[in-house]
Amino acid sequence: MSFGFSIGDFMRIIELANKIRKDFADSPAQFKALSDEFRSLSILVQDVEVDISNTNLSSQQDIELQKIAESCHNVLTEIEKTISQYWELNTSHGMKRVWKRLKWEPNDVRDLRNRVCINISILNAFSGRITQDNVVQLLKHRSNEEHQTCLDWLSPTAHAIQQSDYISRRQPGTGDWFLESPEFQV
Numbered sequence: 001m002s003f004g005f006s007i008g009d010f011m012r013i014i015e016l017a018n019k020i021r022k023d024f025a026d027s028p029a030q031f032k033a034l035s036d037e038f039r040s041l042s043i044l045v046q047d048v049e050v051d052i053s054n055t056n057l058s059s060q061q062d063i064e065l066q067k068i069a070e071s072c073h074n075v076l077t078e079i080e081k082t083i084s085q086y087w088e089l090n091t092s093h094g095m096k097r098v099w100k101r102l103k104w105e106p107n108d109v110r111d112l113r114n115r116v117c118i119n120i121s122i123l124n125a126f127s128g129r130i131t132q133d134n135v136v137q138l139l140k141h142r143s144n145e146e147h148q149t150c151l152d153w154l155s156p157t158a159h160a161i162q163q164s165d166y167i168s169r170r171q172p173g174t175g176d177w178f179l180e181s182p183e184f185q186v
Contacts (some may be wrong), residue, residue, distance in 0.1 A: 009069050010049040017042035023083055034109060035080045037116040044123050045072065051130060061130070068122050075115045082112070 021042055026034040048065075060143065178184060 009066075010045060010052075013069060013072050013076065014042065014045050016073070016080065017045060020076060020080055020083065023053055023080075034113050034116070037120065041072070041116055041120050041123075041139075044120055044127070048123055048127050049060065051076075051127060054131060055134065057130075061126075064126060068119070068126060071122070072119045075112070075119060079112055080106070 017038060021035070021038045023034065026039060
């Protein structure tokens with residue numbers, strides 16, 4: 001992944017997750033749970049990508065999201081490499097990739113599934129925090145609007161109208177001494 005974070009980084013993760021999901025479409029039954037986790041991760045990454053494209057992230061959030069994206073990319077890349085070891089080309093019915101009849105070690109599958117689940121949990125927490133921050137900003141904005149409405153009701157700020165009213169009430173010649181003073185004329 002690149003040094004700076006961009007939406008393109010998430011797009012690559014989405015593409016890789018979708019590719020792995022397609023690869024798992026014809027997988028043996030022992031991979032059903034892992035396949036379901038890929039589906040969840042893929043959907044969540046797409047949701048987060050949509051959320052962050054409409055949100056201005058702080059520099060801290062941007063750094064956190066970059067670390068999460070790198071973690072997702074790393075686990076997906078490792079899984080892709082592992083999957084390629086269990087594929088073989090079947091030339092009897094044309095060029096078709098099929099799963100080798102070997103079985104993965106249960107610990108390997110469990111480890112990969114746990115890593116995917118951890119990334120899902122971290123992405124969920126990050127997405128929840130972004131949503132919470134947006135709700136707090138929205139509530140502050142609403143509160144500020146309510147305060148401004150009360151202030152406008154208590155003291156309307158029509159300065160031009162107030163100034164005109166003050167001028168019409170003053171006595172002729174009021175303030176002329178100030179306007180004619182040498183300090184004001186300079």
